[in-house]
Amino acid sequence: MMTQITEEQIARAEADAAAAISTRTDAEAALAEQPYSETRAKALTAAVQHAAHLTAYAGRLRSEWEERTAAAKEDRSVLEKAAAKQINQADKELKASKGSVVEAAAAAQQAVVRLMDAVVAHDALVRSHGPVLAGLGLTFNEGQPEYETGSSRSGVKVRGQWWTQVEAGVVAGWLLHRVAEARLPRMNALVGALRPCRKTVDGRPDGLFAGVESPAKVEFPRPPRVEFPRMESPVLGRAARR
Template structure:
């Protein structure tokens, strides 16, 4: 439970601040009378510090008291405010329920599309491995002509068919690459996830250039120009 501040506490804090100000003024007059006294100067410095602390404390208590009163007024008038805004509240409820429904449906579609994408990536890699096995068994290695297949010493399949190369891919990286493209096109070119996924996207673009070229770019929204800090001109 929050501590309740009373008006008496506010008055007492302000009275202490006034007393500290008076003590500071008295110390200032003594310093004027004895400007070369180290003791008087120290007393004046201490009185000034105390006065500043007491005045700042009084201001904080006064501010907290006024905010407390304002909150109490809002709490008392809340039922009347909600009654007056009943139509807007009902409209907000209906509108947000409809928007939530659209959001959930879109999320379901996107999730199903991701499942299809990952399954397609798995099937693609299986196809690469299958044809590498068939062509290498037929005596067609990867580097000897337009068509062939091999598995590297690291276990990576390499397939070439009529001069076109097919390399295994990480379907998860494809999903991340697509997500980054859509985020930067529809939310913001400077979105934090755009930077977070940058290296994954770059690696995929370098490793699967044919795939990247074959997928159309999402329609980009028009965003306002970012604010640019400029050095002030000196005449």
């Protein structure tokens, strides 16, 4: 079986070779200072041999890796030519699918933008009518009877219908939660993360979004239930046998 050669191995071997060459250069300089030193001559000999060994090893690794890479590319080219029909089909279908995804994302984004703008405008309208009704003496104070029309801290009531501010960010979370709950598996983290937004909007007293139908739900298969064998405690087991 052929041993795999990686680019990391080659880089490490070349770095070791470069370090050995640097050591050889230092040994050459040291011997030049004391040309008659036997110790420094031996050190230079060892450094030269070590640098030559590591340089040759790094060169062999790179050469073999390049040969294998070229052979693999040639083999791959043969495989790709044999699979040309399937590759062309995949290329065509995936590019078409990308266009559909991008188009749907752009449409969804624009729809959410319109929703956000509508919510912001609705909140501004609620805020504008509160002071008007309050200026006419139509307010709700603590302990007073519930009138048909009036203004309070939480919003305005007009002919029995409560109107309160929505907050665009909460609505965006509510909308995404409804979609995620209907179209993603139950254990998806997005469903749990956005649940507070869902509760906030669904529990509104004015029922502002009550007429919005939920998206069609996808039924996903339930994951298989894992049964773990019962493990008897050694201590309890000995006590039961006594």
